[in-house]
Amino acid sequence: MTSFAATSRAILCSPLTPFWLVVALLPFGRSAELGTLLCLIGLLWQCRHGMAPWRDRRGAALLLVLLAAYVGAALWSAFDAVAPAKSWSSVAGLLRYVPLGLYACLVIRRTDRLYALYAGVAAVLALWVLAAWLQIVTGWSPRGVATGEYLTGLFGNDLKFGPTLAVLSPFALWAARMRWGGRGLLVAFLLLLGPVLLAGSRSAWLCYALVGLAFAWREAGTTRRFLGLCAAG
Incomplete structure (x- = not known):
């Protein structure tokens, strides 16, 4: 029992937990955003303690280029969308991947x-x-x-x-x-x-x-x- 409790505590305290939560909660709709929120909190905590993701310039630069292409395509289509409100909200929603990706650059080295x-x-x-x-x-x-x-x-x-x-x-x-x-x-x-x-x-x-x-x-x-x-x- 002690071993199981220690293992469970280690998993919950792992910096990878937000990523596992994102995947595990995908079947349950918006609850998967809990993992994204934890990534944002983790990113802010890491930056506060001097561990900024842009120190790993190659990883952060590649991430930002890929996200720029992804979000840029959605942004371009939003200007001529049939349902503008839904399109712009989708573009705004895509920005949540920025803290998730930057946090990944920090903890998955x-x-x-x-x-x-x-x-x-x-x-x-x-x-x-x-x-x-x-x-x-x-x-x-x-x-x-x-x-x-x-x-x-x-x-x-x-x-x-x-x-x-x-x-x-x-x-x-x-x-x-x-x-x-x-x-x-x-x-x-x-x-x-x-x-x-x-x-x-x-x-x-x-x-x-x-x-x-x-x-x-x-x-x-x-x-x-x-x-x-x-x-x-």
């Missing part, structure tokens, strides 16, 4: 923390996939009975389950590859494939296909072996 983040996100995805397969087999999930045409798992009536799972799937595939090797990677890929397909989102299918190609290329090592894997798939 060491390799061990990066691997811990991957493992934590993979554990959350494992729960999502377990709930999804439960819904596939029985028609029931912890969020209620499946009555629609699409698989939603822990996301309830939210149809973002498929795209979200596909986007985050590299974390689970990486963790499986590191823990169980190539066979583990293949099993994890197939376990994720079912929920992604049954979620009924074409964007999720495309995203997961790209993830699969990226991992196949990494595993193959050569163009010939990569083409062979693609042909076998």
Whole structure:
């Protein structure tokens, strides 16, 4: 019991906790913003103690360039939007990724923390996939009975389950590859494939296909072996 309490305390006090919370709370709507808020608080605390994220200039610069491209596209489209109020609110909402990203530049500098983040996100995805397969087999999930045409798992009536799972799937595939090797990677890929397909989102299918190609290329090592894997798939 003491060991469990110490482990739980260490997880809760970890600087990576806000990121795990963002992912874990995604099925529950706006509650995921709690993790973003904690990132903002953590960023302000770090800056107050002289640990500014811009000291790692390469990471912060890359982050800001990517966010500028992302937010800039939304900003450009907002000027000629059919629903201006909604578009401008979306642009403002995108700015919350700035403190989240800068906080990441601060706390995910060491390799061990990066691997811990991957493992934590993979554990959350494992729960999502377990709930999804439960819904596939029985028609029931912890969020209620499946009555629609699409698989939603822990996301309830939210149809973002498929795209979200596909986007985050590299974390689970990486963790499986590191823990169980190539066979583990293949099993994890197939376990994720079912929920992604049954979620009924074409964007999720495309995203997961790209993830699969990226991992196949990494595993193959050569163009010939990569083409062979693609042909076998």
